[in-house]
Every structure is written in structure tokens, then in C-alpha cells.
Amino acid sequence: MQYFVERGLSHKETMEKIKTKYGEQAKIMTFKTVHMGGFLGFGIKEGIEMAGYVQPEPVKRKNLDLDDEKRKIIAAAGTVQKPELTLQDVMKEIQELKEKVGTAEKVITEAHPTLLKIDSLLEMNEFSRAYINFILDEIKKKFTLETLDNFDTVQRTVVDLIGGTISVNGKIEFSGRKILAVIGPTGVGKTTTIAKLAAVYGRIGEGGLKPVDVRIITADNYRIGAVNQLEVYGKIMEIPFASVDSKEEFKKRLELFGEADLILVDTSGRSPKNYASLGEMQDMLEGCRHVSGAGRLNGSSTEFHLTLSATTKTADIQEVLQQFEPFKYEAVILTKLDETMRIGNVLSALWEKKKSISYITYGQGVPSDISRATVPELLKYLDGFFVDQEHIQEKFTHN
DSSP: OEEEEEEESSHHHHHHHHHHHHGGGEEEEEEEEEEEOOBTTBSOEEEEEEEEEEOOOOOOOOOOOOHHHHHHHHHHHHHSOOOOOOHHHHHHHHHHHHHHHHHHHHHHHHTOHHHHHHHHHHHHTTOOHHHHHHHHHHHHHHOOTTGGGOHHHHHHHHHHHHHHHOOBOOOOOOSSOEEEEEEOOTTSOHHHHHHHHHHIIIIIOGGGOOOOOEEEEEOOOSOHHHHHHHHHHHHHHTOOEEEOOSHHHHHHHHHHTTTOSEEEEEOOOOOTTOHHHHHHHHHHHHHHHHGGGSGGGTTOEEEEEEEEETTSOHHHHHHHHHHTGGGOOSEEEEEOGGGOSOOHHHHHHHHHHTOOEEEEEOSSOTTTTEEEOOHHHHHTTOSSSOOOHHHHHHHTTTO
């Protein structure tokens, strides 16, 4: 029997290699995630390693007359005294048999076609390998080898599991005055998002509630266009607007706007790699954290929401989430969902960092293209899975 080990960057690539080299007789026993390539820790990629064997062709037996040999062996065996087995020997053999059966069952389960297909679908949706392994481990706990044959049931459970990993938190509680500062890197749509939130809360009323008294402050004086854009939106919606360029001016403006129910703060886009620039912005925005204890803003509370584009590359998502961590942001606003087909990389990163999504945006329309994040809405972006909307709505109504 011939054994083999093959590697590739994906399940599909590895399977094609095996099929080309060994043909249809190849049987997969195990597969696992491995690191491939790279030099001195750089350029390393995740791949798949599969191990198995090639089923040998049946060999035609020669027509030999073995009756005499059989009789000799049987006669000899009769003269040999069989050793007596102790209870300890029996228990040892039973334990060894259990281990062999368990190992065989594990190998068969991991190579089950349903699990391989689920793995491929999750990979296609750009979920991280850590996230995929988590989902597969949960499926192995919930299904036996026999029930894994029902792909539709497994798929439905996978969608439920994905939904269970998504944390949403978009409702702003107005127990007192609220300051909401929107932060994030350049080009993710912060200014347009501020305008949308101002329209939703100040003119339409969020979630069927009556509109509240809103003010807008921008600290983004690096882009004149952004200031002008918000000023125009403010005039159209009849919402007071102010631009500030220093920490002291920012504190004064917060105090002047102290009678408002909601103060929305727009910030300049900063590169996650520019630590000095991030530090300057954090220093200015600290006024939001500490202004609530005195004056007209007494009783106010502050929230920081990180704006993240759904089109951001996987490696960049991790860096953005990490570098803006000093701001202690409460949630993430996911923008530009209209510009991508898959969001598995974003959902994976937020799951790993234990971050919630507050709002999602999907276009330039103000205020039409923004809504509170919900699990059913985000699950619509799964590609290749059948999502039972009625079931999902019922299961995640609390979101």
C-alpha cells in the first residue's frame, strides 16, 4: 500500500494534486492547516496538508492446492498450549481496540465530504482559518458520522453558528445627553456616516422614535471638502454645525452645545501606522471623556465608534482594530457594504477581537443608505450558503 502527503494553498488545489498524481484510487485520511513558504518569518502563507493512501488493485490469486499445508498447520496448532489470558490482558486489549476505533472514526469524520464542502464554502467567504476551524469543531460536536450525511441540516447549523458569533450593538440609549465620536482611518466614509446619523436621529427618528436635538462638530480640518460637506448637510437639515481645530476650542464647543440630546463628532482620518498623529487626535478627543462631569454637559455619556470599510484587506483590518484600541471604542460602524460581495474576513476579525457592529452603510444616500446592524442583515452576505430568512429572523429577533 502506498502512502502520501501533499500540500496546497487550498483544499481544492491539494485535492487536484492528489487526483493528478494518484488517480481515483487515492483515499484521504487526514487534513490539517500548515504554514508554507516564507523566509525568516516573512511571506508565510496558510495552506492545507492532506495525508492518505492509494488503494491497491486486487491481485488475482494463483490456483494452488494448499490442502496439505492447511492440514499440517492445523495439526501443529493443536499441539501448542495456548497461554491463559488474565483479566488485565483482556482489559488492555479492549482499551487498545477502543483507541483504534476512535482514531479511525476521527479520521473518517475529518475527511467527510460535508465537512470538506463546509470548509470550502467558509474559505470562499474569506473567513480566517482560525474561524473556520472553530466552526468545524462545533459541527463535529453536534453531529455524528451518520447525521453529517444530511448536508442541508449541517449547512443550516453552520449559518446559525456564524450568526451566533456576530455581536451587534447599534441602539443609542438616551438616559442623558450623548456624545458620539466617529473615528477611523482615511477614506472609510466617516463624514458621510456622520451626516446619515444626524439625519436619522435629528430628522427622521431612529427605530420609530421621535427625532432628538442633534449637533455636529467636526475636527477634520485637514480636508476642506469634508468641512464644507457637513456644513451643507447641517444647513439642509437645520442642525447646528461647528468646526474646531484645537483641544481648547473643542471643549468650549462641547459646552456650548450642552443642551443637545446628541452631539455627533467627526474626526480626521488617520493612518494606523502614524502613531504620532493618532496620539494627537486621542489627546483632543479626551475632552469628550472628561467633559461630562461639569457644566451644561453634566450627566452626559460618550461613545467612540470605529468606522471600518468592508472592502479593507484582511491584514489591514487586524492592524486598524489594534491601532485604534487606545480610543476604547465601543463598537464598529461597517461601511461600503455595497462595494463587496463577501465579509467573512471582517466578521472573523471582529469575532477574534470580541467587537460589536453598531451600524452598516451600503451607499452614498443620506439618510437612506444606513441602518442599525442586525444579525439577519449581515447573514445575507454569506455566499454559497442557503440562508432561511424566516428561521434567522425568528432565531435572532433579540438583535
